[in-house]
Amino acid sequence: MTGGYLKGRIRREDILSAAVAVYGEAGYHGSSLREVAKRAGITHAGLLYYFPTKEALLTAVLERRDIEDAERLQLGAPPGLHVLRHFIALAEHNVAHPGIVDLYSRLAAEAVAPDHPAHDYFVRHYQLARDAALASFQMLADEGRLRAGVEPGMAALTFIALMDGLQVQWLTTPDDVDLVGSLRVYLDNVLA
Amino acid sequence: MTGGYLKGRIRREDILSAAVAVYGEAGYHGSSLREVAKRAGITHAGLLYYFPTKEALLTAVLERRDIEDAERLQLGAPPGLHVLRHFIALAEHNVAHPGIVDLYSRLAAEAVAPDHPAHDYFVRHYQLARDAALASFQMLADEGRLRAGVEPGMAALTFIALMDGLQVQWLTTPDDVDLVGSLRVYLDNVLA
DNA sequence: CCTACCGATCGGTAGG
DNA sequence: CCTACCGATCGGTAGG
Numbered sequence: 422m423t424g425g426y427l428k429g430r431i432r433r434e435d436i437l438s439a440a441v442a443v444y445g446e447a448g449y450h451g452s453s454l455r456e457v458a459k460r461a462g463i464t465h466a467g468l469l470y471y472f473p474t475k476e477a478l479l480t481a482v483l484e485r486r487d488i489e490d491a492e493r494l495q496l497g498a499p500p501g502l503h504v505l506r507h508f509i510a511l512a513e514h515n516v517a518h519p520g521i522v523d524l525y526s527r528l529a530a531e532a533v534a535p536d537h538p539a540h541d542y543f544v545r546h547y548q549l550a551r552d553a554a555l556a557s558f559q560m561l562a563d564e565g566r567l568r569a570g571v572e573p574g575m576a577a578l579t580f581i582a583l584m585d586g587l588q589v590q591w592l593t594t595p596d597d598v599d600l601v602g603s604l605r606v607y608l609d610n611v612l613a
Numbered sequence: 614m615t616g617g618y619l620k621g622r623i624r625r626e627d628i629l630s631a632a633v634a635v636y637g638e639a640g641y642h643g644s645s646l647r648e649v650a651k652r653a654g655i656t657h658a659g660l661l662y663y664f665p666t667k668e669a670l671l672t673a674v675l676e677r678r679d680i681e682d683a684e685r686l687q688l689g690a691p692p693g694l695h696v697l698r699h700f701i702a703l704a705e706h707n708v709a710h711p712g713i714v715d716l717y718s719r720l721a722a723e724a725v726a727p728d729h730p731a732h733d734y735f736v737r738h739y740q741l742a743r744d745a746a747l748a749s750f751q752m753l754a755d756e757g758r759l760r761a762g763v764e765p766g767m768a769a770l771t772f773i774a775l776m777d778g779l780q781v782q783w784l785t786t787p788d789d790v791d792l793v794g795s796l797r798v799y800l801d802n803v804l805a
Numbered sequence: 806c807c808t809a810c811c812g813a814t815c816g817g818t819a820g821g
Numbered sequence: 822c823c824t825a826c827c828g829a830t831c832g833g834t835a836g837g
Contacts (some may be wrong), residue, residue, distance in 0.1 A: 643813065645814075646815085646816065646817090647814080647815080657815095657816080657817090658817085658818085661816085661817070661818090665817095666816080666817080667815095667816065667817090695812085708820095
């Protein structure tokens with residue numbers, strides 16, 4: 422009988438979805454296992470049966486997010502303009518799912534502390550994002566499609582930083598910020 | 614005898630400085646009055662004699678920051694390129710004082726929640742920053758000193774968002790991010 | 806998965 | 822400004 426396994430997997434997913442929502446609202450340190458558990462329809466002791474510590478729950482949330490993003494970004498694909506367009510498509514998807522942006526912005530700010538359990542995750546995350554953007558900007562430069570004076574490394578760093586900064590401002594005052602439009606304009610301005 | 618008043622003012626400043634440090638490390642919700650008080654050399658009940666609630670302390674911290682920033686940015690000055698240079702000078706000052714960047718990044722991310730006590734502060738803060746940048750980019754555009762196709766409103770939004778996004782990435786991986794240099798390059802690229 | 810519990814910590818108050 | 826206290830909440834464990 423694999424019924425027990427299936428039920429367990431579904432329960433796990435329910436808990437992770439609840440955790441994403443709560444982390445987005447309250448951050449990691451500001452959230453409680455009891456609140457996550459309540460939204461998943463169990464007690465906090467029940468949650469700890471599936472994820473043995475608060476940190477293990479966070480790790481599982483980040484791992485699931487990585488898998489989803491990697492699929493969406495097609496990070497295996499060869500570098501080029503379409504990779505940068507995939508970043509913008511990801512931003513477009515995020516705008517339609519504010520909870521994800523909440524989660525990411527809150528955790529990124531918390532995790533600047535070196536002893537935060539998500540610190541290493543974000544160090545890696547930024548490096549991967551920058552490297553992916555860099556390879557694509559580099560390829561565009563080699564093809565002479567980058568505007569004169571635009572250095573690929575700086576363009577990559579700026580592109581990623583811009584995405585993050587726009588997200589926080591968009592969450593704070595959604596009506597004043599055109600997240601996706603701004604990214605498109607930036608990319609257009611950097612191309613020849 | 615004004616001695617009592619002076620001592621009180623000094624004590625207040627000590628508490629605010631301690632709060633800036635703790636907020637930077639733990640955010641607002643993640644910090645405790647006991648930790649702030651300990652660093653200021655009093656008990657948490659003593660702190661509440663000066664600031665009656667946790668929220669009142671946060672408000673006082675933000676007010677002091679506003680005053681210091683307004684001085685540094687010379688926000689009363691007429692718009693123009695030198696205002697944008699003042700923003701970069703502020704970033705330069707911040708890089709030399711990481712605690713301030715910590716505080717700001719953590720609070721900004723927390724305060725996207727509409728019921729956060731600093732939410733209105735950040736709504737106002739972003740509006741002021743965007744408006745100041747916009748007036749300056751607009752003036753540059755009127756003088757024909759903006760590169761063709763660069764729209765002042767978008768340039769202002771992007772400029773502020775870039776500052777914020779770079780700060781979080783710089784805090785996470787200081788060696789990989791040239792905060793001030795990136796801002797300079799962005800500004801140069803937008804000018805004719 | 807739950808009930809019941811633990812030690813620790815929180816913001817705030819009373820009363821000096 | 823402090824001591825002493827309050828009710829609430831936290832992550833985690835025992836034992837089933």
